[in-house]
Amino acid sequence: MLEATEADGLTVGQVSTRLDVTVRALHHWDEIGLARPSLRTAAGYRLYTAGDLERLHRIVVYREIGLGLDRIRAVLDDPTTDVPGALRAQRSQIADRIERLQRLGAGLDRMIDAHEGGLLLTVEQQAELFGSRWNPDWTAQARQRYGDTAQWLEFAERSAARGLEEWRAVADAVAGLDRALGDAMDRGVAPGSPEAGRLVERHREVFASYFPLTRQMQVCLGRRYEADPAFAAHYDGVRAGLAAWFRRIVDADARAHGIDPDTATWQ
Known part of the structure; x- marks a missing residue:
């Protein structure tokens, strides 16, 4: 991790606000290696670069559609992953959930x-x-x-x-x-x-x-x-x-x- 100043990236708090995710979630993703900030200041504060932010955007999108963190990691990092297949499977699950919610709404x-x-x-x-x-x-x-x-x-x-x-x-x-x-x-x-x-x-x-x-x-x-x-x-x-x-x-x-x-x- 490179040493930097706050002008080189966004802090955890700034990313939390921008992406509407909790600081706790960002820390967890960092700990498990799913989305680590590329920079750190001399004082030890994490900083996210534009590339980090792009990866975080994708994580947020995949999480929003219901993919688990392990599946998200595979989609992002494993070149052998059938991404369209994974998304189709998730779409099928969402369609089932929508049908259940529609029945619940009618009830x-x-x-x-x-x-x-x-x-x-x-x-x-x-x-x-x-x-x-x-x-x-x-x-x-x-x-x-x-x-x-x-x-x-x-x-x-x-x-x-x-x-x-x-x-x-x-x-x-x-x-x-x-x-x-x-x-x-x-x-x-x-x-x-x-x-x-x-x-x-x-x-x-x-x-x-x-x-x-x-x-x-x-x-x-x-x-x-x-x-x-x-x-x-x-x-x-x-x-x-x-x-x-x-x-x-x-x-x-x-x-x-x-x-x-x-x-x-x-x-």
Whole structure:
């Protein structure tokens, strides 16, 4: 290494700024012999010449496209290296990475849409799946009420991952539960009975397609089903009085598990 003054080249700090690489990286490349400065001052400071800078530019470019340091050394110093072949292989890896990132981007778009809109279904698809009594505004109302809760977050994540057929399975399970509730009420199944308890448990299992439902949360839903005109219309459309009956079986089940329905909260 030749002795020089700072006028003969660039210092490590100047090269770091010019090439937007860290001083630590430059020191490492020097230590492993990948890019050593050609000059050093009397005080021992490294200086990079124009030729050194050109090599560093190439290292930065190759590193940016993903080549490892050993591969970069071979490209720069080994005359037997198939440089076009190495670059083609790297291009193929980058293309694969871009494809993965594009899929990730599409997934993020769906996640954003699900967080903001709930169901990623058209109004027509919702009507087909959930029936004519389904109100597509319900998801917007649910977001307004529960959008800052962990339950909405989980619902949105599940919604983003579901396609039409997955939602069809959920809708079939909900419809089957509605029929079972209506039939049980017609047969005079009493709140607090074993059969009523099984229906309450089945409701929690079906509802878990959206997010896990605790008994206290189920009590809160039972109140809402009876008090909210839209929800009451849905259940009473299955059987007259079903919304009120459903609340009674949920409240009775809650009491059997040590929960006071009058003080239950969303937790």
